[in-house]
Amino acid sequence: MSYQNAARLDATMRPVRRAVRRPMQAAGAVALFALSLPAMATPLFLTLDPAGPVARAERYTLIVDAIIMSAIVIPTIVLTVIFLRRYRASNTKAGYAPAWSRSIGLEIAMWGIPLIAVGLLSYVVYTGTQASDPYHPGAIEDHPAASSQPALNIDVIALDWRWLFVYPEQHIATLHTLELPVNRPVRFHLTSATVTNSFFIPRLAGQIYVMPGMHTQQLLQADQRGTYTGFSAAQSGAGFSWMRFKTHVVAPAAFQSWVARVKTSSQHLTDARYEQLAQPTIDTQGKPQYFSSVAPGLFDHVIDEVRAGKVYPTHLFAGKKMK
Secondary structure, eight states: OOHHHHHHHHHHHHHHHHHHHHHHHHHHHHHHHHHHHHHTTSHHHHTTSOOSHHHHHHHHHHHHHHHHHHHHHHHHHHHHHHHHHHTOTTOTTSOOOTTOOOOHHHHHHHHHHHHHHHHHHHHHHHHHHHHTOSSSOHHHHTSTTTTTSOOEEEEEEEOSSOEEEEETTTTEEEESEEEEETTSOEEEEEEESSSOEEEEETTTEEEEEEOBTOOEEEEEOOOSOEEEEEEEOSOOSTTGGGOEEEEEEEOHHHHHHHHHHHTTOSOOBOHHHHHHHHSOOBOSSOOOEEESOBOTTHHHHHHHHHHTTOOOOOOTTGGGOBO
């Protein structure tokens, strides 16, 4: 298309653009607001309100990464709009330099700024990874309350579609609920009896994948009492949406009282009872269950069974068989 034809087309379309500009802007603003409403309840915003040192370290990394990337993305978008407007076909006052070939300043900016950004991102990601390392998080090791207390060990077993928590030192277990003492490190040992899941308590620590037949760890600490939401952050089948649990962070004395109450439960987590719990079940109510005793070596037994080929078949119409 020649320059004259482009200019005539631009002049013809200008009234149309003016007529639809404001309605389109209003519609875009309404759509953006509507889309942002559900996002405010997503895990992203929960991670911006941490209640422990590991979660705070992850929030810091997230914010710094976003600032560094915004320093590149936002100027690029602004300059793109400026160039499109300044060098549009109808702007005859824009400079025209067909013999232009290079600019030292532009070359330095084009290569220097990305190199600096990559270097900063590399440093932030490395230090952030060390601070939230699931096995030896620096954020907890440097915490003043961490050195005086041993970590509380909890075995986590992902089922279809429930979370089973075993307290091996207290010889108790829970389903759909988790109780933690405040200001004490908690070491989770995690595995899955079925498919890959993702263990996530946004306000306490980042998500970590839980894989069948494998053993991984997560270490966190809560320094604020309260109730926090935990769930699976990986789509794992028909009951995935209800695979949630409440994490109650209480005072140390209240935690010991809770352990004593659980030990009075009439339910026992035997091997046979575990086999019942492991059957694929969509539990929409998520009612907590408490077990006053646990079969010895249950966590290792689950891993060995999966490695030996143990499976729990899911019914074809599992979505229609909700509890």
